[in-house]
Amino acid sequence: MALAQDIIATTQEIFSTMIMLDVTPGEPCSRPEGPFKNSVSGMVGMAGQVKGLLAIHLNEDVAKTVTGNFLGMEVEEVDEDVRDAIGELANMLAGNIKMALTEKGNDIKLSIPSAISGEEYTIDSMTDAEITVVPFSLESGEFMVEFQVEGA
Amino acid sequence: MGKTVLIVDDSNTMRKIVSRSLRQAGLDFDDILEAGDGQQALEVLGANQVDLVLSDINMPNMNGIEFLRAKAENDAIKEIPVVMISTETGADIIGEATALGAKGAIKKPFTPDSVNDIIAPLL
Numbered sequence: 001m002a003l004a005q006d007i008i009a010t011t012q013e014i015f016s017t018m019i020m021l022d023v024t025p026g027e028p029c030s031r032p033e034g035p036f037k038n039s040v041s042g043m044v045g046m047a048g049q050v051k052g053l054l055a056i057h058l059n060e061d062v063a064k065t066v067t068g069n070f071l072g073m074e075v076e077e078v079d080e081d082v083r084d085a086i087g088e089l090a091n092m093l094a095g096n097i098k099m100a101l102t103e104k105g106n107d108i109k110l111s112i113p114s115a116i117s118g119e120e121y122t123i124d125s126m127t128d129a130e131i132t133v134v135p136f137s138l139e140s141g142e143f144m145v146e147f148q149v150e151g152a
Numbered sequence: 153m154g155k156t157v158l159i160v161d162d163s164n165t166m167r168k169i170v171s172r173s174l175r176q177a178g179l180d181f182d183d184i185l186e187a188g189d190g191q192q193a194l195e196v197l198g199a200n201q202v203d204l205v206l207s208d209i210n211m212p213n214m215n216g217i218e219f220l221r222a223k224a225e226n227d228a229i230k231e232i233p234v235v236m237i238s239t240e241t242g243a244d245i246i247g248e249a250t251a252l253g254a255k256g257a258i259k260k261p262f263t264p265d266s267v268n269d270i271i272a273p274l275l
Contacts, residue, residue: 018169
């Protein structure tokens with residue numbers, strides 16, 4: 001539950017500070033079954049004392065809204081700018097959640113962020129990982145922040 | 153202002169956002185140069201007169217700490233001030249950056265005000 005609170009606080013801070021959008025957290029939930037459809041996912045891996053994966057999953061409309069606010073421009077399609085923005089969003093989420101974990105004595109290294117998009121894709125979960133998923137809503141729709149962690 | 157800033161970040165999005173934040177903070181540089189990693193930054197510094205570098209830490213090819221180390225060994229560019237802009241603002245990594253000459257650190261997420269607070273005194 002503490003991890004979910006870290007995810008909520010970090011996500012709200014990033015969205016209010018840099019994306020100028022208010023986001024409302026929902027109840028932490030289980031990982032959705034089935035593939036992501038017409039979506040964009042940004043991901044950052046963690047290694048060291050905590051091995052994990054931080055990901056943010058948004059449907060295409062929400063990803064375009066978020067990227068548009070992030071860059072201060074109109075975004076009409078999911079292109080490299082959108083994937084780059086969502087990857088950077090994952091990077092900021094992971095970095096700030098890492099700081100919350102590091103204060104608890106964990107030495108963690110972050111990977112370079114990556115992002116994928118498509119009509120239908122799946123992202124494998126890590127073996128034996130504890131998975132925390134927090135849904136968020138905003139005016140243009142919903143998105144999820146997922147943290148898979150081993151050894152927390 | 154008549155000054156030039158170099159923004160170093162592997163994310164094109166973040167380079168645009170940092171550039172916009174500088175303008176919003178009232179820091180109107182004459183030229184804003186960009187580099188995608190530390191190696192590119194060294195090349196830009198070698199070919200241009202730059203007054204300030206804003207650098208990410210977590211980058212491919214040459215990260216921000218490796219960039220600081222290489223810059224410190226080059227007499228022609230070692231005095232150019234560098235401010236780190238990163239999610240990585242733990243005491244250990246910022247201590248390492250400071251020991252290598254970094255003049256400050258801005259934590260992502262940031263506001264134009266927080267950018268101004270760190271950068272204005274360096275200009």
